[in-house]
Amino acid sequence: GGGGGGGGGGANANISAALSGGAAAFTSNASVVAPVTTASPPQNSAIATPTLPEEEVPVGRVRGRLLAHKSSDGGVAAAARATTRRWEEVAGEIEDVVAARNATDDEDVKGGPLKVLFLSSDTGGGHRASAEALAKQFQRHYPNTTYSLLDVWTADGCLPYRTLVPTYKHLSAHPRQWRLLYHISNTGPYMLIVDIHSFLTCERKVRRRIKSYNPDVVVSVHPTMNNIPIIATRKIAKEEGRHVPFFTVVTDFGSGHCTWFKNGVDRIYVASERIRRLAKRRGGVKDEKLVMSGLPIRHQFAVEAGNMGQRRSPVGMAYQRMVREELGVDVDKKTVLVMGGGEGVGSLSDIVDSLYVTFSKQGIDATILVVCGRNAKLQKKLETRDWEQIIKQSERLKKRRHFHRLRWMVPSKRIRQSLKRAAKAAKEGTLESSKKGSVDVVGLGFVTEMAKYMVASDVLVTKAGPGTIAEAAALGLPVMLTSFLPGQEAGNVNIVLDGGFGDFCDEPWGISEEVACWLRDEALMDIMSVAASDVGVPNAASDIVLDIGTSTHEWMLKNEEQRRAKEEEQQQ
Secondary structure, eight states, X not given: OOOOOTTHHHHHHHHHHHHHTOGGXXXXXXXXSOOOOOOOOOTXXXXXXXXXXXXXXXXXXXXXXXXXXXXXXXXXXXHHHHXXXXXXXXXXXXXXXXXXXXXXXXXXXXXXXXEEEEEOOOSSHHHHHHHHHHHHHHHHHSTTOEEEEEOHHHHHOOTTGGGHHHHHHHHHTOHHHHHHHHHHHSSHHHHHHHHHHHHHHHHHHHHHHHHXXXXXXXXXXXXXXXXXXXXXXXXXXXXXXXXXOEEEEOOOSSOOOGGGOOTTSSEEEESSHHHHHHHHHHHOOOGGGEEEOOOOOOHHHHHHHHHXXXXXXXXXXXXXXXXXXXXXXXXXXXXXXXXXXXXXXHHHHHHHHHHHHHHHHTTOOEEEEEEOTTOHHHHHHHHHOOHHHHHHHHHHHHHHHHHHHTSTTOOOHHHHHHHHHHHHHHHHTTTOOSSOOOEEEEEEOSOSOHHHHHHHOSEEEEOOOHHHHHHHHHTTOOEEEOOOOTTTTHHHHHHHHHHTSEEEOOSHHHXXXXXXXXXXXXXXXXXXXXXXXXXXXXXXXXXXXXXHHHHHHHHHHHHHHHHHHHHHHHHO
């Protein structure tokens, strides 16, 4: 669990007042199945030990993984008790971190404003989002800092480099073509040819462009903007007699293209151990240049993480209730947030349909929040959809659906077995409830308060974008991944699976049945939430900026000392 920025005190005071009125108000949507009696937690524990009878809860894939790792204490109950112990640790950690952050905010950061040049490109929203998150932190910690965003290839690249943005848009819509180009380009011989060609054709123009900005520091948040810009800044240093520090912030979480990793940088900031190993293996980057920082995300997530604390504790659930009231979301229903990212209307619409049908049939009261962005057409369709007709249509698709889910193309034996059990249970009707679930579907337009919507939600359904995963993890939110770009985003799936806070499925009915299993399993949700918090780093952007800022000011002092020494020599 991480601390956050200002505003937490008032929110926590309101929560404490609410809790004093009775904790029962905030546990109305607790376990559907009565918990078994286990060893009692300490009286001052932040939350009661989360355990459920294993035989009374639909297994699902994530719970199945926990059951597969038996311990002397037994299955999910052991994991739940470990989770409670972790909550006790986190409660103290949150107080320490928030106090430290508040103390840092009150202190004057050494050094004045900076001129920061970010190298990025609009190949997906993640690179620009990371640059803007870092820029806000520069302005927060170093007031009056100015920054610019530069796409060196669009501005000064020759063919084929200047077509980077339109090429990305085409390839991201054609995953097979993307896979082919990604893996071919992610090789040593290919990169050697590109490095030589781009140096001979573009380096001088890129150097002139960077020089025109006269930056104090250059920060790359894009994999293709490291090699030539690094060479250019080193030549600028020789020409001007001053060192221009160059930092790379890797905005990928689990997979990284070899173009990210160049030894000429001052430092490389990485979000995971997987990326750190890649940097050492593929780029030969030395340990002293690698910093494990987490992925830079927007400051509002750090603020909300500090306000909420541990998501599934009584304080966290009370804060979630307050945020739901603020957003106009039903406080007593489970909430699922669905984000399409770059997916087409049809795919996102199918996922929403399957969630509605599954929740209705299994008696789960839920609100499905669908982020439509600028897709007004989808938002309108969701508002006018005949949901009863969708339920009737699902009956006709049942047979075909289970055949599809059991076909040989499902890659993992473990997943095939899990899908087979789920399909059998659905066919026998053991998952269906006599009580129909009350399900609301709310189409959202362009969302500016994404952090609050994630606080209000119990599960996030989304594509495997690194920034979205990092934001969810920062808030302890379990994640169901629905798609990924081959190569670039494949490792992000492993971050979620290895972290134990979600799953991947690209079939709408498989998605809905697994998410339903989670919502009916309070103990599992507790475990997944803590697992997500352990991966999340809410203050990564702030930490990166403070490190870059400190190093840059040190270089500025050295540059000034060298300039004065040179002037003295000339005078003598």
